[in-house]
Amino acid sequence: MDGLHCRGCGRHNTARAPEEVQKSPQQPLDYLTEKQSDFSADLIELARIPSISSLPEHAGDVEKASKWVEGRLKLAGLEDVTVLETGTQPAVFGQWLHASGQPTVMIYGHYDVQPVDPLELWAVPPFEPVVKDGFYRGRGVDDDKGGLLQPIQALEAYLKTVRSLPINVKFLIEGQEEVGSPQLPALLRKHKKLLSCDYALSADGSQINEQQGGIAIGLRGAVAVEVEAQTVDSDLHSGVKGGSVQNPINALAQFIAGLHLPNRTVAIEGFYDNVRDITEEDKADFARFPYSDDVEMKSLGALGPFGEEGYTTLERRWLRPTLDVVGIYGGFQGEGIKTIIPSKATAKLSARLVPDQDPEHILKVLERHVEQHAPPFTKMTFKLLGFRAAPYAMPRDTLPNRAAAKALELVFGNTPLLYREGGTIPAMALFREHLGVDMTAFGFGLPDDNIHAPNERYRVSMFKKGREAYVHIFQAIADLGSAAAARAKEEL
Amino acid sequence: MDGLHCRGCGRHNTARAPEEVQKSPQQPLDYLTEKQSDFSADLIELARIPSISSLPEHAGDVEKASKWVEGRLKLAGLEDVTVLETGTQPAVFGQWLHASGQPTVMIYGHYDVQPVDPLELWAVPPFEPVVKDGFYRGRGVDDDKGGLLQPIQALEAYLKTVRSLPINVKFLIEGQEEVGSPQLPALLRKHKKLLSCDYALSADGSQINEQQGGIAIGLRGAVAVEVEAQTVDSDLHSGVKGGSVQNPINALAQFIAGLHLPNRTVAIEGFYDNVRDITEEDKADFARFPYSDDVEMKSLGALGPFGEEGYTTLERRWLRPTLDVVGIYGGFQGEGIKTIIPSKATAKLSARLVPDQDPEHILKVLERHVEQHAPPFTKMTFKLLGFRAAPYAMPRDTLPNRAAAKALELVFGNTPLLYREGGTIPAMALFREHLGVDMTAFGFGLPDDNIHAPNERYRVSMFKKGREAYVHIFQAIADLGSAAAARAKEEL
DSSP states (O other): OTTSBOTTTOSBOOOOOGGGOOOOOHHHHHHHHHTHHHHHHHHHHHHTSOOBTTOGGGHHHHHHHHHHHHHHHHHHTOEEEEEEOOSSSOEEEEEEOOOTTSOEEEEEEEOOBOOOOSGGGOSSOTTSOEEETTEEESTTTTTTHHHHHHHHHHHHHHHHHTSSOSSEEEEEEESOGGGTOTTHHHHHHHTTTTTOOSEEEESSOBOSBTTBOEEEEEEOEEEEEEEEEEOSSSOEETTTTTTSSOOHHHHHHHHHHTTBOTTSOBOOTTTTTTOOOOOHHHHHHHHHSOOOHHHHHHHHTOSSOOOSTTOOHHHHHHTSOEEEEEEEEEEOOSSSOOOEEOSEEEEEEEEEEOTTOOHHHHHHHHHHHHHHTOOTTOEEEEEEEEEEEOOEEOOSSOHHHHHHHHHHHHHHSSOOEEEEESSOOHHHHHHHHHHOOOEEEOOOBOTTSOTTSTTOEEEHHHHHHHHHHHHHHHHHHHHHHHHHHHHHHHHO | OTTSBOTTTOSBOOOOOGGGOOOOOHHHHHHHHHTHHHHHHHHHHHHTSOOBTTOGGGHHHHHHHHHHHHHHHHHHTOEEEEEEOOSSSOEEEEEEOOOTTSOEEEEEEEOOBOOOOSGGGOSSOTTSOEEETTEEESTTTTTTHHHHHHHHHHHHHHHHHTSSOSSEEEEEEESOGGGTOTTHHHHHHHTTTTTOOSEEEESSOBOSBTTBOEEEEEEOEEEEEEEEEEOSSSOEETTTTTTSSOOHHHHHHHHHHTTBOTTSOBOOTTTTTTOOOOOHHHHHHHHHSOOOHHHHHHHHTOSSOOOSTTOOHHHHHHTSOEEEEEEEEEEOOSSSOOOEEOSEEEEEEEEEEOTTOOHHHHHHHHHHHHHHTOOTTOEEEEEEEEEEEOOEEOOSSOHHHHHHHHHHHHHHSSOOEEEEESSOOHHHHHHHHHHOOOEEEOOOBOTTSOTTSTTOEEEHHHHHHHHHHHHHHHHHHHHHHHHHHHHHHHHO
């Protein structure tokens, strides 16, 4: 378990098994150094293409970016490179399968980017990327154009120097991650055989900070619903009728206020069914994670941490389920005042789920709660919104996690930390469901890269570190894979 | 107290004092019958002008309507007819002051109208008014073009037949009632002498139903404020941070839910200061008013009446103060879902006030409540909105009320009911403040005329009834005025 924390004790196990000794891929690493300015040019070139998947007017740019990725995969030496049509934004596939007896690793990434509004907040035009003060600056330089280029460049380093890879690889670079990967399930089903693999790595991900690597071993799931409170057929005059009929905003406010108990747990019967207790092992992980409530709350402009009683901030974010109102509207919203009692008011709710909560069950108990807790004289309606993902937790001790830990230790110079994330990446659960593999996030963005926001940036140092880390992880997977195979043989 | 209910006993006093015997203004009434089709044409002509005061692109139409009214006042025989500029929508003034020794009555109305959207819901184009099935149909035919024409036509009937009026009259027909009469206070101050009068009637008002006349002796006042809850500097990712900081929508919902106690009284300290108790006299008025909760709730599409415990619907609407949320917004409001915790959420609140609540005091206790009841880790801000009117209650037994009762009894054939209204008409309080007179609402719309809504309409029968009622009320004021003067003389 090199580079990971052993179960139970919570302390780092520094013993290194003899079969896991690092082989040095020096030639590919030298190639990376040599080609540094070309690789930098790759990112500038790709980030110039405004491949915004959510805006139909950029469909041509999305197409252009997919072609660019197709060309880059071929140039690196991948084979069978092909564009897989989805009906909307295409995905790009490529493979190299000549490492006989070695595992096959799928590498996932996406070439589409977020929109750029508000444009006036950008210090540089978002699609005229530059390198400045140690950062690439522009839309997509981190998420995920910088990310997807690293494994391609690492692969090229092997193929152009030692003429082979230590493992077999497949690439799936999609173009609709930023719109929730709606056609990804169908694509995974349709090309199941082509995409089959032993392990998967996501080039879309991040590290803890510039000095500290980490491996996220869990993500929260999510469901989203809309509830509407209606009390009268149409808007009424607030003077003429005010005080004599239920006001739907008051009713909805009462409903929302009733969603939590005073200790801030969710007051919905059955909501906590199947929630796993936080283990001592989890607590040990969290204790190691560099985090301070004071620093965090100051940076958010929050008056303080606030959440379920009896839990720390990291526990609340990573291993406790939540129910938040993400939007509300009803009645008059313009300047000044319009004296009405509105006929209805609407709230959008999103729950974040943790292992082993079941999204379907949560939707059921939510709907039942809405039915049973309608405020007086209020018709409540319940509507599903298209956002549903299972919580995701991977085993701590998988072969790609161990390989990732080894690679991160080599590039960071210290032991990576295991942690979790509060967000949701649908592809993770989809890969498990359709391809039967867990996906290890192996990306090199940092939390302050402003992804999805103006002034997205990516550290030149992290772009370099990521390329090197991919060289190392290819080798580490091969080493661990061979060792595992040897062990299996001995045991026969 | 002819036509009114005597104090205390709650039953109608049918005794008629000898000095109040009705003089019959038969010639003017005959004139009205004779001119019926011309008067109908007046309304069609005026209602063709799209004088929407809230839309700048209709400024020319507002101007055109003011000119039309100016011409019509002259045609009727009024003198000193002039347009009084306000800087925006002008008011039209005219007078006839030759009834020596008689009181001077100001007649108030407005020629501007509400916008017409949504246009697709109109059965006839709103500015191509027609007469159909016993109704005038078009924007403004009730509110207030039909209303303002009645006293003009009644006045013309006197001046064209008996060549004089029994009383002195002044007209002030404004053009910005539908935008809250923002320049009316300045206009009343500037022309205080020109506008001075003994009594005032509003041609903007309504009756209870086609068979039953009524006099509104009270209106609620109003204040409006905006409260904003902020918990973090900018929107956060609901997955990454959800459950660890206060959500401003949850906080605002909790704040709103805390505005009322379980018995639905307003939970703000000092809110009920100076609220007058409902008297037996009020209760007797309300008991006479034709109203049924079943019919009303069905027509509103409400599941039932809902309000402050221990009060009836009419009491809740007319003599109890209320606090309603008229609008709320925060976070994501588009289609589907955006997974954020918003940084802030906003609600617009409007309180309706009853005698003797003081708007300034209510704003003060509201602001204090917001300061003292901010939910945990929430910054609450408080902002005044430009809507503030004192509650209005006039004495039951004023000379114009008695005259109105007499006139209504003559046209309806039964005793008018005293009632109150839940809404607010700023002009009422402004006339009292600046001209020192109470204003008796003497209009002939009905509650189902769809004012401020698509398919506004006005009954041909009520337009006729209103003209006749104005002929009667002019005479009644003269009769009651002479009798009062005679009584005063005797007492000297």
